[in-house]
Amino acid sequence: MNGHNGRNSADFAQGGGTKVDKASNMNKDHVVLQMKDIVKKFGDFTANDHINLTVHKGEVHAILGENGAGKSTLMNVLYGMYPPTSGTIFYDGKEVKIDGPQKAIDLGIGMVHQHFMLIPPFTVTENIVLGMEPGNGVTVDIKSAREKIRQLSEQYNLMVDPDAKVEDISVGMQQRVEILKVLYRGANLLILDEPTASLTPQEIGELIDIIHNLTADGKSVIIITHKLKEIKASADHCTIIRSGKYIDTVDVAECSENDLAAMMVGRDVAFSVDKKEMTPGEVVLEVKDLKAKDYRGVEILNGLNLNVRQGEIVGLAGVDGNGQTELVEILTGLRKGESGQVMMKGVDLFNKTPRETFDHGITSIPEDRQKHGLVLDFTVAENLILQNFGKEKFSRKGILKKDAIQKFATEMIDKFDIRPSGCENRHAGQLSGGNQQKVIIAREVTNDSELLIAVNPTRGLDVGAIEFVHKYLVEQRNKNRAVLLVSFELDEIMDLSDRIEVIFDGQIVGSVAGDDADEKELGFMMAGGTKHE
Numbered sequence: 001m002n003g004h005n006g007r008n009s010a011d012f013a014q015g016g017g018t019k020v021d022k023a024s025n026m027n028k029d030h031v032v033l034q035m036k037d038i039v040k041k042f043g044d045f046t047a048n049d050h051i052n053l054t055v056h057k058g059e060v061h062a063i064l065g066e067n068g069a070g071k072s073t074l075m076n077v078l079y080g081m082y083p084p085t086s087g088t089i090f091y092d093g094k095e096v097k098i099d100g101p102q103k104a105i106d107l108g109i110g111m112v113h114q115h116f117m118l119i120p121p122f123t124v125t126e127n128i129v130l131g132m133e134p135g136n137g138v139t140v141d142i143k144s145a146r147e148k149i150r151q152l153s154e155q156y157n158l159m160v161d162p163d164a165k166v167e168d169i170s171v172g173m174q175q176r177v178e179i180l181k182v183l184y185r186g187a188n189l190l191i192l193d194e195p196t197a198s199l200t201p202q203e204i205g206e207l208i209d210i211i212h213n214l215t216a217d218g219k220s221v222i223i224i225t226h227k228l229k230e231i232k233a234s235a236d237h238c239t240i241i242r243s244g245k246y247i248d249t250v251d252v253a254e255c256s257e258n259d260l261a262a263m264m265v266g267r268d269v270a271f272s273v274d275k276k277e278m279t280p281g282e283v284v285l286e287v288k289d290l291k292a293k294d295y296r297g298v299e300i301l302n303g304l305n306l307n308v309r310q311g312e313i314v315g316l317a318g319v320d321g322n323g324q325t326e327l328v329e330i331l332t333g334l335r336k337g338e339s340g341q342v343m344m345k346g347v348d349l350f351n352k353t354p355r356e357t358f359d360h361g362i363t364s365i366p367e368d369r370q371k372h373g374l375v376l377d378f379t380v381a382e383n384l385i386l387q388n389f390g391k392e393k394f395s396r397k398g399i400l401k402k403d404a405i406q407k408f409a410t411e412m413i414d415k416f417d418i419r420p421s422g423c424e425n426r427h428a429g430q431l432s433g434g435n436q437q438k439v440i441i442a443r444e445v446t447n448d449s450e451l452l453i454a455v456n457p458t459r460g461l462d463v464g465a466i467e468f469v470h471k472y473l474v475e476q477r478n479k480n481r482a483v484l485l486v487s488f489e490l491d492e493i494m495d496l497s498d499r500i501e502v503i504f505d506g507q508i509v510g511s512v513a514g515d516d517a518d519e520k521e522l523g524f525m526m527a528g529g530t531k532h533e
Helices: 010-012 071-078 101-108 124-129 140-156 171-184 201-216 226-232 257-265 324-331 354-359 369-373 379-382 402-415 433-445 463-478 490-496 519-526
Strands: 025-043 047-056 060-065 084-093 095-098 108-112 189-193 222-224 237-242 245-251 281-294 298-311 312-315 340-342 362-365 451-454 482-486 498-504 507-513
Touching: 047 071, 047 084, 060 071, 060 201, 060 226, 060 257, 071 189, 071 222, 095 298, 095 482, 101 108, 108 402, 124 140, 124 171, 124 281, 171 201, 171 222, 201 222, 201 226, 222 226, 226 433, 237 257, 245 257, 245 281, 245 362, 257 463, 281 324, 281 482, 298 312, 298 340, 298 482, 298 507, 312 463, 312 490, 312 519, 324 362, 324 451, 324 482, 354 362, 362 433, 369 433, 379 402, 402 433, 402 490, 433 463, 451 463, 463 482, 482 490, 490 519, 498 519, 507 519
Parallel strands: 047 245, 060 222, 060 237, 108 189, 189 222, 312 482, 312 498, 362 451, 451 482
Antiparallel strands: 025 047, 025 084, 084 095, 237 245, 281 298, 281 340, 498 507
16 A cells, blocks of 8 residues: 555554654644544533544545544544534634534535445445436446546555445444545535444554545544554554543554553553463363354355363454354354354253343353344443343342332442443433443453353443453353453454464464464464464
8 A cells, every 4th residue: 555654554453553643744834733622522421522623635534532532522522423512613714603414414524434434235336326326317327436436445545345245344444435425425524423343453554544645645533442453553642631631632653552641541551461370161162163154155164163161261353254254153142153053051052042041151242233233222220231131130920120220230330440431321222331341341251151241341431441341251251261362452362362273264274372472473364364373
């Protein structure tokens, strides 16, 4: 990729993250955006409390904060999704009232949301022009739209096929389609909400290159994130928000990751995981010769063998799409396998229901928190007892004990720092993504099951919350329970795992003790190479 001042994507995938000087792209005298004293209240709750933000032409400006700190709310105010309770917005030196997304688009502001807004059966071109189809008499002029999209794709090195169907392209490519969509509408200021939450390390590096292509052309980019490594690799300035309040705006080149983390959470954060020595016990889960097909009917698991013992964390390392999702769905009863065995302490759970797998000691932190982890229209309290509502503690003769449920929810919200406090009766869908994740983790680790399967458990979480989640995963292992960790964050796999199993093309191709793990060798095996002896 032509990354201008961006880091080489392969370098970034190897875990770099050093900020590159790109001040030459930034016009420090040209202020594109000023948000002054922005307040946004939802009833009695203040999400944004007098926040200020200044963005210059040609810069990457990061908005950093914990889950629920008010980052997305502030950007939704800028994009016209919410009206501010008070405060003023200046765009290109003029005070503006942004009363809806269309007004933002008309001004030249575009937003790429964390959860993409694409229609899978439509082509890239059809998704991009939807709502502003170019006319040619009474027909839609798709040909001219396709040509404009092709030119934009080449100009910013996005490498998108205008004729591909969205359902057939990767998550990283879908994100590029969303970027193309806002560029097609004439955006000069792009807001990217948690842009790397679902990307592989290589895709993250490529996205940073794309961002630098955009700023080299004079566009400005705001990134909402809590990934410190990516802020160091991409941003010029960073505005920190904590508990809805403005903390500071800093020059990223002059701050370390530890400095940023401390400003974000208000305390020093431990980046290393503290684990005591453990001797693994008996085998809890044993998977033998497991075969399965994906949604296309193509074999995705090709005779996979795996075991997890008491008192150990087994990390499953691999590039997305090598069978991890299908394996977890079979283990948790969400998908049927073709053949093989899934033994849980001597009981065969192959192709059993989710309830049967749960009753035999398997709980999971799922890959998709909104699809498989929560009922978004249920309250936080209801979500916290989803699998256990029939137990005597929470019901009697089919009648729910509301006081007991409320008391349990209050305890969990306090213990797991789910925000905002007192959210027992809020719908889970009203919480930020990171706090939704905390609800799931609180529920699953307190189930005290024999085996906890954690799939990307810290995706979308800030460093303070990641430290918290890692502590609870290690705590499960220290209680002599088995943990299967499936993560695309190689650092996370290496930090937490007692044993690392590498999956490639639906099979385990290598096994490494956690203490002996080498990032390059793991990456080599993840790409199909053979372990060096």
